[in-house]
Amino acid sequence: MxxxxxxxxxxxxxxxxxxxxxxxxxxxxxxxxxxxxxxxxxxxxxxxxxxxxxxxxxxxxxxxxxxxxxxxxxxxxxxxxxxxxxxxxxRPGPDALVHAQDKGVMRARLDELGIPSPRHRIVAGPADAAAFAAETGGFPVVLKTVRGGYDGKGVWVVRSAGDEAAHEPFRAGVPVLAEEKVDFRRELAANVVRSPHGQAVAYPVVESIQVNGVCDTVLAPAPGLPEAEAVRAQELALTIARELGVVGHLAVELFETRDGRVLVNELAMRPHNSGHWTQDGAVTSQFANHVRAVLDLPLGDPRPRARWTVMANVLGGDYPDMYAAYLHCMARDPQLKIHMYGKDVKPGRKVGHVNVYGDDLPDLRERAAHAAGYLRGTIDE
The missing domain is CATH 3.40.50.20 (Rossmann fold)
Incomplete structure (x- = not known):
């Protein structure tokens, strides 16, 4: 064969x-x-x-x-x-992928499906954005270019009608989406994988902790999330995958609001940072299941191997000698799993991640944070 x-x-x-x-x-x-x-x-x-x-x-x-x-x-x-x-x-096909490429198309389709999202509207300029703010409870509002943004790029928080940030998005020459600034308690992510013949699996819903618009830490599963709410978030992601015809991995980034609602923030139709924990913490990783899905192979078991897994991104800093740094991390914590990407080290650039899993969540968080900080050079002991 x-x-x-x-x-x-x-x-x-x-x-x-x-x-x-x-x-x-x-x-x-x-x-x-x-x-x-x-x-x-x-x-x-x-x-x-x-x-x-x-x-x-x-x-x-x-x-x-x-x-x-x-x-x-x-x-x-x-x-x-x-x-x-x-x-x-x-796979995914263009009719599905466009919903991850264009935030305006994505919001319109989710509205048709009755999927909860932040209030939003395509706006033509700063005055139109100010009118949107007045209709939705006032500033601040979030402006996003509908295409090309990622990791906080292409996103502006506008705090008043006179804020210079109100003008920046319109200089890109693409449509601009205005959204209400959601008062959320935390960010969640529901990761699912779907094959061409409709088989689908859902990973545990995770908490994604962002720093300056970039994912810093992922906690799997999301601590304190009631089982019924986790199941609803998984069902929401599976519904989106089915209705949009997604084949492969789909990450649905979510806001958990302070009043208990879950709103869809973004979609990604590829393996996703919020699923990196699955490399070591799940029976079948998001990457393996993505390969299986695009080839229409039977999907693998998405269940976690341990009670908790913590993933911490390694960002570049002023300390370029990653090799010496991860020797220290391996010696200090032999159970740590380090994944490096082969990239040149530049400040703020994602150059790797670490995973650690077990039964003691505070201990895992401390160990993951220490390793990521040592690799970046922000700590030296």
């Missing part, structure tokens, strides 16, 4: 970890990467360097693949429709 070739568009750390998950399955990977130095390009054997926005480059790459999938949402929808018309399986 000839094992299938999975074509991954995008050479970042998500592609790197997805490739790793496919190795035990005997899956052959082919990568379309921006540069030979990208995280996944360092470890995948079959790499094409090129621009995913170029039709001929993408078409030539796809012809050597049995299925096409992604580690980002930036491939133009029109190009993906052309590939589908030529008989190349694209």
């Amino acid at each position: 000839t094992f299938p070739v999975v074509g991954m568009v995008g050479g970042g750390q998500l592609a790197r970890m997805t490739h790793e998950a496919g190795i035990p399955l005997g899956i052959r990977f082919k990568l379309l990467s921006d540069t030979p130095q990208d995280s996944a390009a360092q470890v995948v054997g079959d790499v094409v360097v090129g621009d995913h926005r170029d039709p001929e480059t993408l078409r030539a790459f796809a012809r050597g693949c049995d299925v096409l999938t992604f580690d980002h949402e930036h491939v133009p929808t029109a190009l993906l429709r052309e590939l589908e018309a030529e008989g190349i399986p694209v």
Whole structure:
């Protein structure tokens, strides 16, 4: 039997970890990467360097693949429709992926489905944003460019009609979405995986702790979340995956409000930072299940291996010698799982993550935070 070739568009750390998950399955990977130095390009054997926005480059790459999938949402929808018309399986397909590419399209579709979201409207300029604020209880409001934003980029909190931030989003030349600034208690994430024939699995709902708009720590499962509410969040994510026709991994980022509601914040149709804990903390990782889903293989067990798993992102700082740093972390805590992405260290850049699991949540949080801080260079003992 000839094992299938999975074509991954995008050479970042998500592609790197997805490739790793496919190795035990005997899956052959082919990568379309921006540069030979990208995280996944360092470890995948079959790499094409090129621009995913170029039709001929993408078409030539796809012809050597049995299925096409992604580690980002930036491939133009029109190009993906052309590939589908030529008989190349694209998973998730363009009709689903557009909901992760365009926040305006996503909000409109969720409204149609009756899925709870922050109050929102497409606005034409600062005056229109001020009118929206007046209708929804006043400033502050959140302005987002509908395309291109991630990790806090493309997002502005506007605190008054005269705030300079009210003008910034409109300079990007794309539509702008205004949303109410939700008074949330914490952020949650529901991660699910769905296959072409409709099989789906749901991971435990997690708490995602953000610092400056970037995920810092994930607690799996979300502490103190009542079982009934966790099940409702999982059902919400499964409903979105089914109704949008998602194939592969879907992350539904959620706000848990102070009055007990759960609102959908963002969607991501690829492996996601809030699911990195599954590499060590779940029976089947998000990466392995994404590979299974895009190939329409039976999905793996998403249940956790331990009562708690804590994931902490490692961000670059002023301390570039990660190798010496993780030797210390391994010696200090042999149960720690360190995952490095092969990236150059730059301040604020995600260069790796650590996982630790067990029965004592405060202890796990301290150990994960210490390792991430030591690797970044913010602590030295």
